[in-house]
Every structure is written in structure tokens, then in C-alpha cells.
Amino acid sequence: MKKSITIVCTAALFMLACGGGEEKSTIPEPTSTVNTSNSSSEMHPGQKLIAKSDCIGCHSVENKLIGPSYQDIAAKYAASDIDMLSERIINGSKGVWGTVPMTPHPNITSEESKEMVKYILTLKK
Template sequence: MKITRSLNFGLLALAGLAFACGGGEKAAETATPEAAAPAAAPAQEISLEDKYKDDPIYIKGLEKLKASDCTSCHMVERKIVGPSYADVAAKYENTEENVTMLAQKVIAGGVGVWGEVPMPAHPGLSEEDAKDMIRYVLLLKK
């Protein structure tokens, strides 16, 4: 009897964890006449890795992001705690002024631009490393 209770509790905890991590999220789908009609041959999408495999900005920025704590709050295409990298790229033009301003925001931290959840400061991050990360993020503009 106690084993069944423990098993049920474990399954419930696992389901709760999966839902909390986005496993329960479903996008609403509606049928439209365009969606019902057969589409022409879909264009082959090129992955980011293939598109930028030889770009030193992409390589250096991705390497520095993976070594940082940024991925605990940000993903390329999906909002977690903070905005997705793609959302940031869509909001800001890829200019040196924006790279500098965003790098300073990463180092200093802040709140209010993307909601009320604060981004922690990263005072140990050099300005050049922060700029490399921002340049990578801004490459993701569609």
C-alpha cells in the first residue's frame, strides 16, 4: 500500500515538474482556409548552425553564452524567465550603439523593459564579453 502511495506521489511530482517546465503549454490552433489548402513545396529552412557556422561573431558569442548563466533564463526562440534571444533581436537594430547599451544592461542588470522580473547584474562579466554575447543575439533577427 505504501509503495503505491509513493509511486502515485512520484508520478504527480513528475507531472507537475513537466508542466512547470513548459510541458503543459499548448498553442491554440484554429483552422483557416489557407491552412486547409495544400501548400506549395515548403522552403528548406537553414538552421542557425548552418547559416552562421563560419561566422566568428556567432561562434564566439554562442561559446560565451553557453559558458554563462544566461541560458537559465533565456532561450533562442522561447521565453523562459526573460525574453527569448529572437525577441531581443527583433526589438533592437544591430548597431554598435545598441550593442554597447545592451552590454551595459547585461552587466548592470535591470527591470522594466521586458516585465517586472529583474535581470540580475553580471558585474564579473567584461564589457567585451558582454558585447560578443549581444552581437550573437542580434544576429538572430528574422
């Protein structure tokens, strides 16, 4: 009986954390100094891809989280680095921004990761 109650409580907490089932949870759109519109049709294609991914768990536009902010990345790199940064998104990396490694994202295509990088580079101050 105690095990059943624990399972039910765990399932209920999981459902609450995931949006409760019926209502779909939405990932908040990243804020940027480039695009302040809330309309997804006006978002940069790379920004749309980032919003659908798990990137916001480690990165934000303006502030360092687990990984660097997008603005810090934009300040460090140029358009000539798109291919290299795209590969880091797909394959992961370590030691570039500290001791915490970047998780690989093998399900993101090269074209998608390049669009993400192009968007991030638009955030250069």
C-alpha cells in the first residue's frame, strides 16, 4: 500500500512538473536585443530552433548559466567560426568556457546548428 501511494504521488508530481497533460507546456522565447517581438513568425530561424531545444537549460541571451550567455559567445566569435561552433553543438565540447563540458546534441542537424549559431552571432553588442 505504501509503495502504491509513493508511485501515485511521484506520478502526480511528474505530471505537474510537465504541465499536467492536457495543457501543453511552452518553452519561453529567448529574449534578445535584436528581436523583441513575441510573434514566432518574426523570429530568426535559429532562435526558433533554440526555443524548441534544450539549450535554454544551460544558456540564456544575456546571463551566464551553466554555459556562457549567447551574447558572450557572440562577442568571442565571428561569422568565420560558424562551422566550428556548429560542430561543437552537435559533438559537444569541453574546456572552452571552463570545466563544465557542453553536452553533445547528435539529433541536431548541421543545417539546424548553423542556423542556431547564425542567430547567436546576431546578438553581438
